[in-house]
Amino acid sequence: AQSVTQLGSHVSVSEGALVLLRCNYSSSVPPYLFWYVQYPNQGLQLLLKYTSAATLVKGINGFEAEFKKSETSFHLTKPSAHMSDAAEYFCAVSDASGTYKYIFGTGTRLKVLA
Amino acid sequence: NAGVTQTPKFRILKIGQSMTLQCTQDMNHNYMYWYRQDPGMGLKLIYYSVGAGITDKGEVPNGYNVSRSTTEDFPLRLELAAPSQTSVYFCASSPGPGQPSESNQPQHFGDGTRLSIL
Numbered sequence: 087a088q089s090v091t092q093l094g095s096h097v098s099v100s101e102g103a104l105v106l107l108r109c110n111y112s113s114s115v116p117p118y119l120f121w122y123v124q125y126p127n128q129g130l131q132l133l134l135k136y137t138s139a140a141t142l143v144k145g146i147n148g149f150e151a152e153f154k155k156s157e158t159s160f161h162l163t164k165p166s167a168h169m170s171d172a173a174e175y176f177c178a179v180s181d182a183s184g185t186y187k188y189i190f191g192t193g194t195r196l197k198v199l200a
Numbered sequence: 201n202a203g204v205t206q207t208p209k210f211r212i213l214k215i216g217q218s219m220t221l222q223c224t225q226d227m228n229h230n231y232m233y234w235y236r237q238d239p240g241m242g243l244k245l246i247y248y249s250v251g252a253g254i255t256d257k258g259e260v261p262n263g264y265n266v267s268r269s270t271t272e273d274f275p276l277r278l279e280l281a282a283p284s285q286t287s288v289y290f291c292a293s294s295p296g297p298g299q300p301s302e303s304n305q306p307q308h309f310g311d312g313t314r315l316s317i318l
Contacts (some may be wrong), residue, residue, distance in 0.1 A: 176242060
């Protein structure tokens with residue numbers, strides 16, 4: 087069965103500092119991986135997705151993630167945090183059975199300190 | 201292009217009442233999903249549908265029912281509301297088979313319905 091683990095339910099960084107949000111997955115088949123962002127009282131917005139075309143994936147708002155098969159990881163990074171990045175971030179793996187169901191991680195709330 | 205639209209945005213119910221959460225999408229997507237989001241738990245799949253007339257249970261289906269009579273609409277029904285169903289509910293859709301890059305196209309989410317049961 088597929089699963090997703092997000093390490094750290096809360097992460098705080100200073101404005102301008104590196105953002106690193108961790109995601110590890112388990113999957114018996116090549117996974118399809120996604121990062122979503124959720125701002126307060128809003129739905130989930132796609133940040134980026136892993137398509138197997140490239141291990142380094144660039145997304146919106148300056149975020150990127152690197153797929154590392156050997157580590158079963160898909161960590162999200164941004165070189166310089168901005169106050170507007172404060173939100174909750176979810177990693178998800180797509181079900182490979184053909185129904186495209188997602189398995190979500192429990193989320194990481196990012197706080198950006200001035 | 202509205203995407204995925206959910207109504208209502210907020211609702212308070214009394215224990216034992218029933219209600220229907222509405223979800224409609226205008227992207228002609230085949231696949232639709234209902235999730236609930238609880239603090240610290242991420243999103244859990246309640247029900248999903250791979251096309252009109254076809255629905256199936258997700259991870260946490262108890263206490264809920266769905267129907268899919270059209271491609272656009274996927275309502276979620278709570279028959280006997282219980283406090284444990286207090287949550288934020290999200291509807292999502294994705295293109296499904298036959299679309300380009302079908303296996304990795306992302307799900308599109310609505311803005312959610314905040315439901316409190318007292």
